[in-house]
Amino acid sequence: MTERSVIDCLVAPKSVAIIGASDNPSRIGGRPIAAMLTAGYKGRILPVNPKRDSVQGLPCYASVDDLPEVPEAALIAVPAALVPKTIEELGRKGCKAATLFSAGFAETGAEGEAAQSALVALAQSHGMRLLGPNTLGVYNVDIGYYGTFSSSLDTGYPRPGNIGIASQSGAFGAHLGALARDRGLGCSVLFTTGNEADITVAEAIRWMAESDSIDVICTYMEAVNDAPAMLAALDVARAAGKPVLALKSGRSVVGAKAAASHTASLTGDAVVADAVLSDHGAIILRDPESMMDIAYAASKKVLPTRHSLGVVTISGGAGIVICDEAERIGLPMPPMPQTAQDRLLEALPYASAENPLDCTAQALNEPDLLQLFTRAGLEEGGYGAVLCFLTYVAGSDKLSDVILKAMAPLRAAYPDRIIAFCALGAPEVMERYDEAGILIFNDPCRAVRAIDAVLRLGAAKASGPRKTLPAPAPISLPASSPDEAGAKSLLAEAGITAAPxxxxxxxxxxxxxxxxxxxxxxxxxxxxxxxxxxxxxxxxxxxxxxxxxxxxxxxxxxxxxxxxxxxxxxxxxxxxQLSGGVECLMGINRDPTFGPVAVFGLGGIFVELLNDVALQACPFGPDTAREMILSIRGAAILQGARGTEPADIDALADMLSRLSIFAAGAGDRLTSVDLNPVLAMPKGQGAYALDAVIELEPAKGGA
Amino acid sequence: MTERSVIDCLVAPKSVAIIGASDNPSRIGGRPIAAMLTAGYKGRILPVNPKRDSVQGLPCYASVDDLPEVPEAALIAVPAALVPKTIEELGRKGCKAATLFSAGFAETGAEGEAAQSALVALAQSHGMRLLGPNTLGVYNVDIGYYGTFSSSLDTGYPRPGNIGIASQSGAFGAHLGALARDRGLGCSVLFTTGNEADITVAEAIRWMAESDSIDVICTYMEAVNDAPAMLAALDVARAAGKPVLALKSGRSVVGAKAAASHTASLTGDAVVADAVLSDHGAIILRDPESMMDIAYAASKKVLPTRHSLGVVTISGGAGIVICDEAERIGLPMPPMPQTAQDRLLEALPYASAENPLDCTAQALNEPDLLQLFTRAGLEEGGYGAVLCFLTYVAGSDKLSDVILKAMAPLRAAYPDRIIAFCALGAPEVMERYDEAGILIFNDPCRAVRAIDAVLRLGAAKASGPRKTLPAPAPISLPASSPDEAGAKSLLAEAGITAAPxxxxxxxxxxxxxxxxxxxxxxxxxxxxxxxxxxxxxxxxxxxxxxxxxxxxxxxxxxxxxxxxxxxxxxxxxxxxQLSGGVECLMGINRDPTFGPVAVFGLGGIFVELLNDVALQACPFGPDTAREMILSIRGAAILQGARGTEPADIDALADMLSRLSIFAAGAGDRLTSVDLNPVLAMPKGQGAYALDAVIELEPAKGGA
Missing domain, CATH: 3.30.1490.20 (ATP-grasp fold, A domain)
Structure with a gap:
């Protein structure tokens, strides 16, 4: 049985045993059974409880041993003290995938942590994988499987669809599921991984990335517990063209850390995680609402390649509000070609035809105008997305038929573009637009942000797979941290001009x-x-x-x-003799989660006060290094903003890439590298590390 | 008839004539009549149309002259060409308040602008005030008055309540009204001011600030057409304790302007408007959704004085997400006193009791825990607001009774604090909480932002009225721009140490x-x-x-x-001999809307690349100047962040205030002042303008 099929068993089992099954549909051991009976689970439900003959109308077995078959999955809803015995029995029976609802393990302290480790070892001895403990479980709407005791089902069942959620937090994962449900979004799969004693969100993400039924992956994380698996899962999702929307919390502690002024503390965990996960294609979010907005937009699987927005509006004011938001977040709104503008103004003299295209309230009287302007945006404007601000007008029952008719040929003619409405109205009316392939948003600024995210996904997809470097050759390091000369000499071997x-x-x-x-x-x-x-x-x-x-x-x-x-x-x-350069700094810090991470910044206040740095996991090539360098706010200084000559960014990028390769090759003993300052000379004249500090952990077993 | 009662007539007329009345309820001249008949307008509707005897069942008059009474208000729905004649007739009849739906004036170019000016003059000659032209009109739910042809009514009527809206844009104003309606918010009054030939949003805001029925004022603006009236209106609203939520659009053009690197362009219009309007108490917003969120929260009229948040959560994950957002926007979440923490942990050992207070899913089984933790936050925590993350749990019909019961004594005991839920569920259930005085939000981060805004309003209210300076004495200026010596000498007279x-x-x-x-x-x-x-x-x-x-x-x-x-x-x-100081810059720019505006920033990249400046309309005192100085991102440098001595911020503040008083006294001929650099010496050693440039418009009538 391969890893993947264990997750299959967890999320789509053909049979499930509930250990600690309850006849009471509101108890932890009763809720999953009640939910599966309600939802019409397509597999076999096998309750286990020594005190009962039947549970919720199903035959109940006295023990795991008594089960008539080996269950593909087991839900364990017994007190913590009974869990080891249960695992042992399930293992003996041959079950390979168990979900542990039970709490009272690592989350309670050292003793619980030890008990948890023992559980994992026990399960491993039987070739069994564990989800949890302290998890709310899993559900899979498509087959009616509810291996969960979430009370979110009390207020309604999720709707099937191509969105999936993987969450470390049970309650927050269920909140996301309920949020999707209440918004009418189809979300078939929810994984909650609890304490992650064994299975992590990374495996859940990978399963969804490889699943035929999931196209958009949402995840909530507090910690990345298995970084290589996580990055691999993200790479699989990226290769499959499936967006991963990640709400990574716990950044506020880091806010304080980041205030410190030396490079070692610039790579606080959350900032590093943002950088590394983004680099592997994840979209990092801060709030559940934007996650749902983007999931909704992405679930339509239209990922245009052009990162540009055209706006058609019946309100000049709304057009300006949309422009403001688009500019704020960096979504380009290029103007229409002049010929197209002339043509539109001929059709409606008081219109604005540059972008936003204001077809005025006249479009209410002549819906053909709406079609004309929207078509022009798609055709001559060539925008990746056209957002029509139609407010309550689109909510009118009478007009919605006309508007749908006007949009149908455009939707058909431009299947690779986003057509979105900002509209207010009854859900039934909005649903008709949605079914016609038009994205519906209530708020124009949320529309702009969600569209921007999807356009960025499209552009990233078009740019091909993530650039990777082969693992560099191992570098032999001295037995202890070298002095400056030694550091410079080590770096010189790596091709880093530590001093000319x-x-x-x-x-x-x-x-x-x-x-x-x-x-x-x-x-x-x-x-x-x-x-x-x-x-x-x-x-x-x-x-x-x-x-x-x-x-x-x-x-x-x-x-x-x-x-x-x-x-x-x-x-x-x-x-x-160096003069006239720009002072920069480069460094490496070993992140406990992601290994060596390179940091680049400008000297002085940019780092000390503004924390204006770029981060990247090592190793990476000069192109990536160049992107890092140009991504900082102060990059304009390197480009000659203050009347000075542009700096040698090529040389900086080369040095930064070489440093990253050095760090990756140096292995776990490399704690940090600090090149501060690095002097970036005018273009063509190189970049030089004027000081170098390398910190190593002492070699094991002596020099 | 005073000014105020003209607005009374516009928004709450006892009788209204519709010139160009139509029997067709979907025509511009028919819609207001149909709406008022539907809504049961409490005044007299007087249709005027020479071609009809009756309109929508009401007797119709052939002309204004034929009207049986002087209408308090008139709605003009005739083609642009007929508007002057109509105004003339209404003026002769004695009508003092006319709403001009008709378009085709200033928005169409120079000719239309001339026609518009002529209209205003004509109206003035009769003592008549005009709303519009090119306006969507006004409505007033409380008396069923719909002096508007907005098609937003096709999808439902607004709900009465203490929120009012004033918008320059008709379509966007109506969008805001529809948004409020769809969210279930009570919004009794909508003004749309169109071309603002005469009446501006400022007068509408002032009317609402003085109205007994409006407590929260929302406004959408593209330009401030009457700055003194606007600032006066904001001051009245502030004195009345009524928040003004302002969506001011058109900032994206300014984004480009702000990229320029000299002080003259740092005070781009939108940035100046933000600074000046904020200084007068307006909350500047970028999107309609946050406007509605804050309007909702503020409409409850609970404005706590303490700017701090306590969080009670059943999901640890949500607690972290909320912390992250609170820290991001600067809403403090101080920890609970230790004694209270101990007490809570005794009641629930696996809880977190610092803040956020995580009472875990156990609170579902023991709702008393929810009360215990929330009470502790209000009592011992003393937080201005307590936000409870209850997600779908609060949406359960069964639990909602229990939760309401648990909250009732807290709501009663702490009437001056915000109690809010982040909850998902059926609108009926949510409404019950809302009616019990609990703010309901769907998204935790939106909840945090709205609560923060209301807490800031409360803190601002508690800090008393806005500090103002008396108008400074006029300063006599030379006939033309002085040279450096002349500039320094002028400034020296104003007490500004231009050079020691x-x-x-x-x-x-x-x-x-x-x-x-x-x-x-x-x-x-x-x-x-x-x-x-x-x-x-x-x-x-x-x-x-x-x-x-x-x-x-x-x-x-x-x-x-x-x-x-x-x-x-x-x-x-x-x-x-000066050395060891920090280079700053100060300046004055005459804003076409708001007059002289002072700018303060640090020298170098802070202004040139980061546009890190503070703005303030002149004149102002040293306290305000100090706040400006400390508000810039680089303020830490003045406070000694880079290992240098703290700078003489008192001296800087004194100089900046004196400069503002000088600018206010100098009058309209002062175009700009540029003190760059100003050297801020170490604390106690003063601040000195090392260079000074003053630009004046030439004196009229020669030297």
Whole structure:
């Protein structure tokens, strides 16, 4: 039995045993049975309770041993103390998938945690997988399976459909399910994973990503308990073109953390998780409402490739409100081509035809105008989505027929675009539009945000699979954290220009080095015995040519001999004289969940006060590094915003990518890397790490 | 007839004439009549149409002259060409308040604008006020008055209640009305002001602020057409404790403007309007949904004075989501006192009792727990609002009785606090909670935002009326823009330390000046004939004491005599040697709507890239200036965030306030003031404008 089919058993079992079955349909052991009987579960329900012969009209078995067959799934609704015995019995019977409703494990402290670990070990010894403990369970509307005791069913059953939910929190997952139901959204599957002693939301997400019946995946998470599985699941979903909408909570603690000013604390958990999960295609959300808005829009499976919005409105005011929101969130609203504008203005002289297209209240009298303007937006405007603000007008029974008729040929002609209405009215009327393939929103700004998310999904899908790098070769590290020179030398091996400098032993070597490094250069004596090099004239700045370098080499050695005759001289250092660059910082922090994460920011207030950094899990290529660099708010400074020359972003991106590959190759002992500052020189002149700190965990078993 | 009673006539007329009355209830001239007949308008409907004897069953009059009485209000539904004649007739008849549905005026261009101005003049000649043209009209549910042709009534009539709406846009105003209706909110009054040829939303807002029946005022604006009236109306509303929720659109154009990097463009219209309207107590919103959420919450007239949130939840997950949102928007969630926590944990050991208070699903079995935890939040927590996350549980018919019973004593005992539920369920069930004084929200994050807005209103109300300064004395300005010296001298008269410097004629004077200015000082020769003062030794830096100043004075004069024997010497300048300060900028821009507006920001990237500025209409006192200064994102730098000494914020605030008073006194000829940089010295050491530019419009009638 493969992993996947265990989840199949959990969410779509052919038979289910309920251990601790109750005749009372409002008890934990009774609710699932009552719900399955109500919903017409297509499998076999096998109640187990030593005290009863029948439960809710079904024959009841005294023990697991007495069951007439091996159940594909088991629901365990017994007190915590009886759970181990139950697992043992189920294991012996051959059941491979158990859902543990029972609470009183890891959530209660150390003792409970130990008991929970023992449960997992016990189950594993029988090849059994566990959902929970402390879970609200699973449901699957398509087959009427309700392996859950959620009281959300008291206020109505979910509606079948291609949305699925996986939630660590039972109550919040059920809230999402009820929210979908109350909005009329079809959501066939809900997983709640509780304590995640064994099965995590990652496996649920993957199951949905591979399922034929689920197209949109919603998930609520507090922690990512199995990062590799989660990222793999996201990659599967992305490859399948299925959006994953993730409400990841617990960011407010991080808000405080992020206020700290050094790079080590910039990669607080939630921020890292946002970056990593987004990179793997998840849409990170903060509230259930936007999750439902986007799930609704995405469930129609129309993911246009163009990230642009056209607006048709009967209210100039609403058009402006929509523009404001679109600009705020970065959804482009390009103007219509001039020829199309002219044509529309001919048809309706007092219209606005640029975008938004204001066809005025006149469209109520001449619904053909609505068709004309909307068609123009789709055809000549070429917008990924056209949003029509029709308010209560679309809610009128009389007009809705006319509007539907006007829209039908457009819906047919542009199947790959979003057509959406902002409309108010009776649910029945709204449902008719929805069935005709028109997205319906009540609020224009929520419409803009949901459409934007779906257009971004479409654009991401069109851009192909996520770029990945092969796992880099392992890097051999010293036994303990190196000093600056050691750090620079390690990084230099990784191709990171930690300092554009070279030690030379002769004037000829100095000239060659300077030529290769590039003028102007600075030269200084290399000697462990001379501390105040400048004071004795053993540092020469701003050397512009070969002759100056030769002269400086002689003068520096002479000065050393004169002022420190006994000093040991190991040579002369030739270094590029750097000026005019932009100070940046780069670093690596090992995140406990996601491993090495690279951080990039500008020096000074951008990091210290504004926390303006980009994060990315390692390793990644220069293209990704470039996107990171350009994503920070202060990127304009690197692009020459303040009248300075544009910086060498290519060189920065190359360095950042190399750093990420170094970090991935360095393995678990690498705690952090801090390159601060990195000087980004003007375009074409490179980027240089002026300081480097590498922190390592001590090697096990000595150097 | 006073102004106010004209608006009374418009919105609550005892009789209304419809000029261009139609028997067809779907025509513009027929809709208001049909609606009033349906709604049982309490006044007299007087149709005017020369072609009919009766209209919709009512006697119809051939002309205005034929009307049996002077109508308090008139609705004009005739083509644009016939409007002047109609106004003339109504004026002659003695009607004082006309609503012009007719379009085809200012919105169509210059010709229409001229026609519109002529209409206003004509009306004024009869002492008549106009609403519109191009307006959708007004309604007043309380008396069944529908002076509107809005088709929103086709999908249902509004519900009476203490919310009122004033909108420049007809269609968008009607959308807001329909939105309120569909949400079950009571909204008795809708004004739409169309082209605002005469009556503006400001007058509508003021009428509502003074009305006994309206408690919450919603407004949609694209432009503030009468700023003094608007600000006065907001002040009246604030004094009456009535929130004004303002959706001000048109900010996206400003987004582009704000990208420009000099101070003149930082005060783009929408940004200025936000600042000025907020300062007068308006809550600025971007979307209709948040307007309705806040209007709903505020309509209960419970405005707690404490800006803090307690959360009671049956889902730990939801508690975290709520915390995240509260922190994001700055709504404090302080922890419960330890004694209260201990008590709650005794009652429910696995609860969380800090805040959020997680009473777990156990609260479903023991509803007393819900009461216990909520009471603790109100009593010991002392929170301004307690939000209970109850999701579908609260929607259960069975449980709702129990929950209502548990809440009733709390609602009674804490009438000055907000108790809110996040709940899903049938509208009937939700309405029962609502009627019991519990705010109901579907989404936890929307609940947090609406509660925050109402708590802020409460805190603002508690802080008393808006601080105002008396109008400053007029300042006499030069005939044209002054040079830097002239600007500094003008500002010096206003008490603004444009530069800490003084011209002296002797060593004794220099010593006195230095002592007063404060050491260290810099001294330089004052001579129009010596350009390169440093080169000849006529500048002395970093003078620390009296002796150095005496010596420097002698040396400077000697150097001047030696190197430039023919130069005209007007004295020696003694200036404070400034270092270690923070560079800021201050300025004034004359906004076409709101007059002089002060801007404050930090120098460098904070303004240039981040547009991090605070704005305030002039004049204002040092307290307000201080709030402005501390409101910018970079304020931490002034407070010593980067390891530097805290800056002299008192001195900055004093300067900014003086600048605002100067600007207000300078009158309309002052176009702008730019003090850039202003150096904020360490605390206690002052703030100095190192450069000053004042732009004036040329004086009329010559110098």
């Amino acid at each position: 400098e070279r030690a030379v032993q002769s004037a000829d070597e100095a000239v060659t080095a300077a030529a290769e490094i590039g003028f102007p250069v600075v030269m200084k004596i290399l000697s462990p015995d001379i501390l105040h090099k400048s004071d004795i004239g053993a540092v020469k700045l701003n050397l512009q040519d070969e002759n100056s370098v030769r002269a400086a080499h002689a003068e520096i050695l002479a000065a050393a001999v004169t002022h420190a005759p006994k000093a040991q001289i190991s040579g002369v250092l030739v270094a590029r | 410097e003084r011209a002296v004629q002797s060593a004794d004077e220099a010593v006195t000046a230095a002592a007063e200015i404060g050491f260290p000082v810099v001294m330089k020769i004052l001579s129009p004939d010596i350009l390169h003062k440093s080169d000849i030794g006529a500048v002395k830096l970093n003078l620390q004491d009296e002796n150095s100043v005496r010596a420097a004075h002698a040396e400077i004069l000697a150097a001047a005599v030696t190197h430039a024997p023919k130069a005209q010497i007007s004295g020696v300048l003694v200036a404070r």
